[in-house]
Amino acid sequence: MEGRVRVVVDPAGHLFxxxxxxxxxMGRTGFWRTQRPVVxxxxxxxxxxxWLYCPEDVIEMVEGAGPRxxxxxxxDYEYCKGxxxxxxxxxxxxxxxxxxxxxxxxxLVREG
Amino acid sequence: xxxxxxxxxxxxxxxxPLRGNEAVAYAVKLARVQVVAxxxxxxxxxxxxxxxxxxxxxxxxxxxxxxxxxxSALAATYGAAVGGVRAFTATASHGLAYMYEMLWxxxxxxxxxxxxxxxxxxxxxxxxxxxxxxxxxxRDTGWLVSIAENNQEALDLTIMMFRVTEDPRVYLPxxxxxxxxxxxxxxxxVEIPSQEIVDEFLPPRRQPYTIEPxxxxxxxxxxxxxVFEKHRMDMHSSNxxxxxxxxxxxxxxGRLTGRDYSSLIDCYRCSDADHLIVGTxxxxxxxxxxxxxxxxxxxxxxxxxLRWLRPFPWDELREIGLSKKLVVVLDRSLSLGHAGPxxxxxxxxxEAKPSMVGVAAGIGGVDVSYSDIxxxxxxxxxxxxxxxxxxxxxxxxxxxxxxxxxxxxxxHRLPQMPRTPLEER
Numbered sequence: 114m115e116g117r118v119r120v121v122v123d124p125a126g127h128l129f130x131x132x133x134x135x136x137x138x139m140g141r142t143g144f145w146r147t148q149r150p151v152v153x154x155x156x157x158x159x160x161x162x163x164w165l166y167c168p169e170d171v172i173e174m175v176e177g178a179g180p181r182x183x184x185x186x187x188x189d190y191e192y193c194k195g196x197x198x199x200x201x202x203x204x205x206x207x208x209x210x211x212x213x214x215x216x217x218x219x220x221l222v223r224e225g
Numbered sequence: 226x227x228x229x230x231x232x233x234x235x236x237x238x239x240x241x242p243l244r245g246n247e248a249v250a251y252a253v254k255l256a257r258v259q260v261v262a263x264x265x266x267x268x269x270x271x272x273x274x275x276x277x278x279x280x281x282x283x284x285x286x287x288x289x290x291x292x293x294x295x296x297s298a299l300a301a302t303y304g305a306a307v308g309g310v311r312a313f314t315a316t317a318s319h320g321l322a323y324m325y326e327m328l329w330x331x332x333x334x335x336x337x338x339x340x341x342x343x344x345x346x347x348x349x350x351x352x353x354x355x356x357x358x359x360x361x362x363x364r365d366t367g368w369l370v371s372i373a374e375n376n377q378e379a380l381d382l383t384i385m386m387f388r389v390t391e392d393p394r395v396y397l398p399x400x401x402x403x404x405x406x407x408x409x410x411x412x413x414x415v416e417i418p419s420q421e422i423v424d425e426f427l428p429p430r431r432q433p434y435t436i437e438p439x440x441x442x443x444x445x446x447x448x449x450x451x452v453f454e455k456h457r458m459d460m461h462s463s464n465x466x467x468x469x470x471x472x473x474x475x476x477x478x479g480r481l482t483g484r485d486y487s488s489l490i491d492c493y494r495c496s497d498a499d500h501l502i503v504g505t506x507x508x509x510x511x512x513x514x515x516x517x518x519x520x521x522x523x524x525x526x527x528x529x530x531l532r533w534l535r536p537f538p539w540d541e542l543r544e545i546g547l548s549k550k551l552v553v554v555l556d557r558s559l560s561l562g563h564a565g566p567x568x569x570x571x572x573x574x575x576e577a578k579p580s581m582v583g584v585a586a587g588i589g590g591v592d593v594s595y596s597d598i599x600x601x602x603x604x605x606x607x608x609x610x611x612x613x614x615x616x617x618x619x620x621x622x623x624x625x626x627x628x629x630x631x632x633x634x635x636x637h638r639l640p641q642m643p644r645t646p647l648e649e650r
Contacts, residue, residue, distance in 0.1 A: 119435060125393045127463065129433060130333055132446055133442055218643055
């Protein structure tokens with residue numbers, strides 16, 4: 114984890130509370146998540162509201178990747194904290210918040 | 226409008242009568258400070274007014290930011306300093322309390338900034354007079370803390386503080402304390418050094434990093450706890466290292482102006498003394514007169530005035546104090562429920578080897594004269610003579626009477642005190 118932090122140190126060896134932006138400075142914050150946003154690409158209209166509102170900047174819009182050729186969100190679950198803002202702002206209810214633990218258990222079962 | 230005498234002095238021509246606050250303002254001008262942000266509060270206001278005046282008359286080339294609070298005053302000063310300019314602010318009492326959060330931000334960001342704290346009691350009851358409760362609250366923040374004895378020293382320490390705080394071995398902000406009204410509003414003759422001398426003494430501003438457009442950095446972001454702890458260790462080391470930097474700067478200042486500040490402690494008749502009075506601030510000037518009086522009575526007292534509280538002058542104090550028979554520490558503020566902060570610090574440095582008596586006095590600006598200080602020293606000496614080695618954390622001196630109030634067995638009650646004229650039941 115420390116390898117990702119770029120702390121600024123000067124020639125005299127002082128350590129400053131200053132860092133250069135790098136993903137993951139505080140580790141994989143996705144672990145904090147208890148609710149997981151799951152995107153229903155069939156309902157998504159590609160309006161970008163979730164992308165705009167995401168406070169963690171973990172939503173990327175992938176151009177033309179939707180079933181109707183529309184742009185759709187890809188969520189970086191490594192860093193998504195599960196705040197639910199995207200699900201709240203989605204005008205067509207294309208993002209559902211599901212219980213993270215249930216989700217993991219179900220995917221384990223699916224993978225056998 | 227600057228008087229003719231001030232104008233002459235500003236050109237480097239001898240001593241002029243100045244209030245302590247004006248002396249600080251001139252120091253800020255001579256240090257070529259470029260940004261000042263402040264909010265007025267008694268007894269600091271004159272500093273800001275005088276700086277405003279110097280800017281308005283064209284004598285000083287700086288921007289003054291009038292802010293809506295002290296929290297913003299230090300925030301703006303800090304912001305300007307991070308931007309790369311020499312910046313200054315001044316406050317007192319409630320103002321300092323209000324900006325307390327920003328003290329931590331500034332110090333831990335390692336940004337050199339200089340602030341004057343005009344010492345004053347913190348209410349309620351409302352009180353604008355001298356006390357050290359405000360400045361003592363800054364001791365744990367990482368700032369360097371110095372306290373002047375007189376107006377000359379207030380000017381000199383302010384100029385020096387820029388050099389010390391901007392030294393790469395330090396990179397911490399610094400406070401110059403001066404006692405409210407006793408110095409801030411009292412006129413004394415002050416020598417103003419010439420601009421050439423100050424320019425020779427003060428190198429161009431140095432600082433560890435700046436914020437620049439187009440080069441984004443994150444300041445004060447979350448870091449792993451381990452990094453945080455290392456950061457604090459570095460701050461502590463730098464604060465300690467400031468001692469050497471102060472000695473060097475003080476010696477150089479002495480070479481240029483004839484006023485040497487190479488020692489963190491100002492000693493008066495220390496070396497041949499049996500006993501010491503230790504304290505900080507303007508009233509320790511009065512303690513010097515008290516010592517002369519005590520010596521005439523055959524009590525060989527000396528004075529060790531702490532010019533710096535952070536870094537704490539540990540070695541100097543031990544060298545002066547360890548061999549003494551009795552050390553009396555004067556505190557003008559109190560850690561309520563324990564004892565005076567200076568007493569606690571001084572007795573730890575001296576390992577309580579001498580007899581130690583801590584005396585709180587002058588709280589809330591109650592007047593303490595040199596004869597009061599002589600009386601305090603005599604009382605401490607009496608205890609020491611009668612009981613042998615004594616360790617008394619808190620003897621409270623109030624209007625000529627002594628009230629033993631050390632932390633100790635419970636059940637101790639405030640003794641009956643005479644009523645002051647305004648008190649009513």
